[in-house]
Amino acid sequence: MTTLWAVRLFVASDAFTFAALLLGYAYLRAHSGSWPAPFTLLPGLLLTAILLASSFSMAKAVRSPKAAKPWLLATLVCGVAFLVLHSLEWRHLIAERQVGLHDNPWGVPLFGATFFTLTGLHMAHVAAGVAVIGGLLRGSSLQALRAANLYWQFVDGVWLFLFPAVYLTALQS
């Protein structure tokens, strides 16, 4: 139970960090005159679908701790796929659309700054989760499994806030 409590509390605290960043993003956007809308629906939707699938497989792993391995592996694959696709999207934005941390073609430097900070921090969380699940593949207690599940569902949950806040409100018309 101790590990589970520790992760619950960590997640609660981390939720405040993300909430602060998201509210800060909303605050800055409200103060900006214009905001670029460069995204298309499909890539973001694909990322969301991958994470939702991983949520499902992780939940399955906890439901059947004795046969957890294939489900964990599926979660791991989804996590890695998310990281790879997301990185490709970053590369596209940086290389082809000239979006940087403090510069972009639309003259709204905060667009890149907020995008990379929010999604970057989230990606770091996904990467940490992938590492943890990789460790669990080598054998795990039920407690560790439940703790990892809690963390993973939280990270996916954060994405469900990031996706609308960052992508859906900046779609090409």
Added chain:
Amino acid sequence: MRTFLSRYLFSTDHKTIGIQYFVLSVLAGFVGLALSVVMRIHLSYPEAKIRLFEILWPNGAPGGVMTPELYLALLTMHGTIMAFFLLTTVPLGGFGNYFLPIQIGAHDMALPRLNMLSFWTTFLSFLVLLAAFFVEGGAPLSGWTAYPPLSAAGPIAGPGQGTGQTLWIVSIAIFCLASLFGSINFITTTLEMRVKGMSLFRMPLTVWAWFITALISLFAFAVLMAAGILLLLDREAGTSFFLPTGLLINDRALPNQGGTPLLWQHLFWFFGHPEVYIAVLPGMGIVSTILANFARKPVFGYKPMVWAMLAIAGLGFIVWGHHMFISGMNPYSSLAFSVLTLTIGVPSAIKTFNWLGTLWGGRIQLTTAMLFSLGFVSVFVTGGLTGIILGQPSLDIYFHDTYFVVGHFHMIMGVASVFAMFAATFYWFPRMFGRMLNEKLGRVHFYITFLGVYGIFIPMHFAGLAGNPRRYADFTQFEFLQDLTILHKFSSHCAFTTAAVQLLFLANLIYSYRRGPLAKDNPWNATTLEWLNKTPDAVHCGAYEYSVPGDTKDFRMQHEEAR
């Protein structure tokens, strides 16, 4: 060698870690105190050429006369060291680590290795902060609140705004991590490790206070972490979160666009106001326990005390706007923040009257621990009442950034929590080190400190009433402040005396640690479990069963069954 390392340095034992936190913070406290003395010397004698200053800061005090920049650097470091490494660290990290587990009948914290990690992370954070003194440009100038644009614009904004400010923000980010580890541990331990029979409402109020403080810091530091990440990006990656369009600094236009310094203020004070309660709540728990013990009476209104602490903690998260009344806020927001702020007066008053109720009709023993606890109640009321004044926009618009504010927060956040630390040190020293502190030295220490702090901070309120701004390095330059010189001199001399008396406390600590009379098992005839030399199997009653009618002795320890 191995045993030395594992027993004293990298120990996972909560008692050792508690003492490590305590020693680190006492050290930090004396560094912070020394900085304040240096500042008060400069404020009282701005023209004096002081050789020591020149030796310490060749660039900051050429010829022994302090530059305004050096003054601001000292002010920043004083505030940061005191707020983070004394007020946040001793009550929770020090006493909390040592006593929370044994007060709930546990043998250690729930996560001992994480506990060790949180101490060493705190230590690293302190070293990084101190390093700011030794880099080029010296320590940062932006105060413990690190308001941008000053803190975000980089070296162009002044000496110390280069590497010094970066080290500051890195140190704070590390501290956020350490606090996160610590709070996770405290909360988990309280929830999971209580001995049989130790229901939540049988816990000593100290445990409640540490538990609630850990909850506050779990959420407050998370937001400071977010703010810190953004500030670091502004400084190192060229983003403009806190830097507005078209900013001119030293006649140079910055390239940044679109940010707003107000975002930092919102994020910082969302952390900053709860931080005040992180500093003072453990003190409330400690004082409740000590007042009950030395009045030989149960705490008056135990449950309301708990609810009041919870209310203070909850309200603390929704009042941050009262630090920003003049920052440019919609007046309706100010009204809402003001009403919520004044509401905190209610649970605070409940606590104060319950302390008085605890004393009422008691058989009072004026030990040093008791004196400091009474002193806590006194400065808590003094500092709290000025909080009611500052919580109203109509008054705060005038008082903002004056010495009135300096007097107020030093009383409530600084002196009150420090008094609780002294009380706790005198009360628990026998349990921690097996010897008693010297009571005579303790009383001298208390009376001079008590008069001293009023002597330091009451004149500051008057200076503030007269419009004296804070954070100025030299008041003699302004005609309208000439008449106030006498107030500042008085304040400074009280500060010198009070600071000197703290050396007496230090001497008492060192002397008693080696030569003090050996302590009995339960020297204060207290009821709580830390005075039991073993982990009990179960507890049978509440935490403050003093003078129970029908009992043969006037206290019943928690593990004792009723007869």
